Amino acid sequence: MNKAFPAALALVVAAILQVSIAPHLAVFGVVPNILFLVVVTLAFVQGPVAGGVSGLIGGLLFDLIGTSIVGPYALVLSVVGYTTGMLSANLFAEGWILPVTIVAVASLSAELAYGIVLAVLGLGGTFWRDVLTVMIPSAVYHTVLAVLAYPWLARYLRADRPMRSFRRLA
Amino acid sequence: MKRLEIDTRRGAGRPVLLVGLVVAALILTTLWYREGDSGPLHAVRRGIVTVSQPFAAAGTFVTIPLRGLGNWLGGLGTSRSDYDALKAQNLELKQRLAGLEEAKLENERIRALVDFAKTQDLKTVGAGVIGRPTDSRQRSIMIDRGTGGGVKLGDAVIAAGGLVGQVVEVTPWAARVRLITDSDSGVAVLVQRTRANGIVRGSIQGPLQLEFVDKALAPVRGDVLLTSGLGGVYPKDIVVGEVTDVSSQQVDLFPTITVASRVDIDRIEEVLVILGASPTSSQPGGGE
Numbered sequence: 001m002n003k004a005f006p007a008a009l010a011l012v013v014a015a016i017l018q019v020s021i022a023p024h025l026a027v028f029g030v031v032p033n034i035l036f037l038v039v040v041t042l043a044f045v046q047g048p049v050a051g052g053v054s055g056l057i058g059g060l061l062f063d064l065i066g067t068s069i070v071g072p073y074a075l076v077l078s079v080v081g082y083t084t085g086m087l088s089a090n091l092f093a094e095g096w097i098l099p100v101t102i103v104a105v106a107s108l109s110a111e112l113a114y115g116i117v118l119a120v121l122g123l124g125g126t127f128w129r130d131v132l133t134v135m136i137p138s139a140v141y142h143t144v145l146a147v148l149a150y151p152w153l154a155r156y157l158r159a160d161r162p163m164r165s166f167r168r169l170a
Numbered sequence: 171m172k173r174l175e176i177d178t179r180r181g182a183g184r185p186v187l188l189v190g191l192v193v194a195a196l197i198l199t200t201l202w203y204r205e206g207d208s209g210p211l212h213a214v215r216r217g218i219v220t221v222s223q224p225f226a227a228a229g230t231f232v233t234i235p236l237r238g239l240g241n242w243l244g245g246l247g248t249s250r251s252d253y254d255a256l257k258a259q260n261l262e263l264k265q266r267l268a269g270l271e272e273a274k275l276e277n278e279r280i281r282a283l284v285d286f287a288k289t290q291d292l293k294t295v296g297a298g299v300i301g302r303p304t305d306s307r308q309r310s311i312m313i314d315r316g317t318g319g320g321v322k323l324g325d326a327v328i329a330a331g332g333l334v335g336q337v338v339e340v341t342p343w344a345a346r347v348r349l350i351t352d353s354d355s356g357v358a359v360l361v362q363r364t365r366a367n368g369i370v371r372g373s374i375q376g377p378l379q380l381e382f383v384d385k386a387l388a389p390v391r392g393d394v395l396l397t398s399g400l401g402g403v404y405p406k407d408i409v410v411g412e413v414t415d416v417s418s419q420q421v422d423l424f425p426t427i428t429v430a431s432r433v434d435i436d437r438i439e440e441v442l443v444i445l446g447a448s449p450t451s452s453q454p455g456g457g458e
Contacts, residue, residue: 016222016225018304019222019225019226019229019301019304020222020225020226020228020229020232021229021232021233022304023226023229023301023302023303023304024229024230024233024236024302026302026303026306029306029374029436030306031303031304031305031306033305033306048184048188049184049187052187052188052191053187053191055191056191056194056195059195060195060198062305064211064214064215064218065218065222065304065305066304066305066308066310067308067310067338067339067346067348067352067354068307068308068354069199069202069203070198070199070202070211070215071195071196071198071199071200071201071202072195072199074194074195074198075192075195075196075199078188078191078192078194078195079188079191079192082187082188082191114307118307123353123354126373129373129374130307130374133374134306134307134374137306138306
């Protein structure tokens with residue numbers, strides 16, 4: 001089966017969930033970024049090319065869903081998707097710890113990079129306060145969600161290489 | 171061994187692709203800045219607002235039980251035995267009461283909204299909130315009124331407690347409102363007591379900040395802020411919030427002033443759109 005179709009479908013579903021369900025899952029103002037989770041999982045199971053391309057598309061969707069300028073998150077997520085794909089492909093993972101760790105690092109990196117890009121463009125709030133109130137809480141939240149969602153997402157996105165257990169998925 | 175081969179192949183990065191993606195993203199950003207409100211990216215965003223309206227509304231509806239669960243968890247202080255004894259007796263009454271209570275609350279909220287609009291002598295149209303912020307940084311809501319209901323880009327949005335935000339995207343059936351708590355939002359205000367002018371800005375952290383107020387005219391805790399009408403975006407004399415904290419160092423040019431909105435923006439369910447407010451740019455920071 002063509003790998004692009006499930007990836008595209010996952011991104012569309014993630015965008016729909018981002019506008020419908022994610023706002024109601026906000027914890028202390030931190031809204032989960034479902035598009036980010038899908039992009040990182042794609043990068044993890046399909047490599048840097050899929051990670052980078054899906055990052056650009058997913059980031060663009062995220063920018064278009066919001067109210068700020070279009071482009072910054074597409075830039076950030078394409079780089080994060082590509083880098084995550086490179087990392088995951090070159091680190092042999094046999095378990096769930098590595099994917100979850102990579103999600104945590106990728107989330108924090110994406111939030112930091114997005115904060116920097118917004119600051120450069122003269123947007124966003126005070127950078128160092130954002131680190132404490134948005135970036136770190138978002139990274140923690142995404143890591144928790146990754147523990148729950150990664151096995152299912154990875155199983156779906158790796159349909160061409162069926163796995164019998166979640167352990168093998170990682 | 172097969173798995174290792176696949177992983178090695180997947181690991182073959184393409185730096186040229188990465189550069190291409192970065193360039194593409196930069197082109198998109200540049201295009202967004204240069205194209206204006208009628209450009210293709212802005213049109214796509216309006217299209218996404220239109221398409222996402224039913225999903226946002228469905229999400230609000232579907233998550234009612236989730237919010238109910240949250241309320242239930244908040245009320246776990248009641249003893250279990252009391253709860254069981256009352257449960258059977260009150261089940262039917264609760265169901266009926268819930269419907270009546272919801273209608274009563276809705277009635278009260280709408281009455282407060284209408285009264286507020288009357289006192290302000292504003293031409294308004296009511297709207298329901300169907301979508302919440304989709305992002306930790308940006309603060310916007312979606313409402314179920316669009317150009318079909320007379321809503322225009324740049325219209326101010328209020329609730330019973332005061333100013334809520336400004337329409338930044340509008341379609342025939344829905345509109346997106348940037349809240350005053352958004353970090354890109356700016357509202358020209360004056361302090362009711364001292365008549366000092368300033369700008370209220372949102373922040374990701376939550377509280378509003380009042381900026382550029384002369385130290386000599388600095389407000390004190392409890393002072394009320396009203397829209398000044400400067401800039402022509404928001405009508406004059408709408409309540410924006412109350413000063414909750416004022417601090418100033420000798421070296422500071424302006425005091426640091428924290429403001430709290432009187433509107434519970436995170437839980438708001440109905441709003442009024444002020445019709446006839448001047449159209450303005452939907453670009454970030456395009457408030458006043």
